[in-house]
Amino acid sequence: MTAIPAPRIQLNDGQSIPQLGLGVFKVEAGEAERVTSDALEVGYRHIDTASFYGNEAEVGRAIAASGIPRDEITVTTKLWNTDQTRAHEAFDESLERLGLDSVDLYLIHWPQPMYGEALGAWRSLIEIVGSGRASSIGVSNFEIEHLQQLLEETGVVPAVNQIELHPMHQRRELVQFCRDHDIAVEAWGPLSQGKSDLLERDAIVETAAAHGKTPAQVVIRWHVQHGTIVFPKTSKRERMIENADVFDFALTDAEMAAIDAYETGRGFGADPRTFDLR
Numbered sequence: 001m002t003a004i005p006a007p008r009i010q011l012n013d014g015q016s017i018p019q020l021g022l023g024v025f026k027v028e029a030g031e032a033e034r035v036t037s038d039a040l041e042v043g044y045r046h047i048d049t050a051s052f053y054g055n056e057a058e059v060g061r062a063i064a065a066s067g068i069p070r071d072e073i074t075v076t077t078k079l080w081n082t083d084q085t086r087a088h089e090a091f092d093e094s095l096e097r098l099g100l101d102s103v104d105l106y107l108i109h110w111p112q113p114m115y116g117e118a119l120g121a122w123r124s125l126i127e128i129v130g131s132g133r134a135s136s137i138g139v140s141n142f143e144i145e146h147l148q149q150l151l152e153e154t155g156v157v158p159a160v161n162q163i164e165l166h167p168m169h170q171r172r173e174l175v176q177f178c179r180d181h182d183i184a185v186e187a188w189g190p191l192s193q194g195k196s197d198l199l200e201r202d203a204i205v206e207t208a209a210a211h212g213k214t215p216a217q218v219v220i221r222w223h224v225q226h227g228t229i230v231f232p233k234t235s236k237r238e239r240m241i242e243n244a245d246v247f248d249f250a251l252t253d254a255e256m257a258a259i260d261a262y263e264t265g266r267g268f269g270a271d272p273r274t275f276d277l278r
Contacts, residue, residue, distance in 0.1 A: 018045050
């Protein structure tokens with residue numbers, strides 16, 4: 001099983017991770033093991049799960065059965081909102097479900113500012129990474145003010161911030177803040193989750209035709225050239241292959257600018273400042 005030739009993104013802690021990965025959010029119970037196995041067979045070496053997804057055990061079984069050396073697979077999981085005051089215990093439970101001794105990246109899933117627990121959770125993650133059981137730690141769905149609190153109170157910079165990001169919702173101010181502080185940006189919903197006409201937009205369709213690629217491949221390539229770590233979600237093997245076939249062409253500056261122009265300032269996910277799910 002040959003790995004996809006995805007570039008590796010260097011993190012601020014000296015670690016590196018593949019720029020292209022597979023996310024398993026909303027992959028139904030009973031399907032995640034097959035989906036993860038397919039992804040590994042296709043050549044993905046970066047799998048993104050979370051305790052909240054309810055499929056860590058299936059992901060772990062697929063990894064164990066793959067025969068791929070553990071150090072060749074990047075595994076990310078996340079701390080759920082109700083566990084922010086018990087991060088150590090929740091982390092141990094994730095490891096047990098995954099069947100792993102360590103993960104490559106552990107993230108706080110949402111900031112939940114109305115409860116004021118994320119800072120304490122971050123301190124726990126700092127202890128976890130110090131124990132060697134997580135290679136890197138970071139956050140997900142954090143806005144600038146949430147990141148600033150972590151930096152000011154602990155001085156420890158997250159390795160990544162995983163956010164909703166696609167051509168219609170580019171989060172330019174937040175992305176620039178992350179770049180300025182050497183925080184790698186990961187995109188969830190990189191194709192706008194099928195909730196827009198993004199893949200039917202003229203510039204994307206025309207660019208796809210010019211390169212002999214699909215509109216989805218063009219958008220993924222747009223992410224890659226912006227330096228974003230990207231997780232296009234699919235449970236279909238043929239789509240996994242399509243999504244990974246983006247490293248043999250490049251968009252021109254004009255093509256990138258045309259896609260950049262689709263910014264609307266509006267996303268399709270929850271607002272991290274008010275999202276409250278426990």
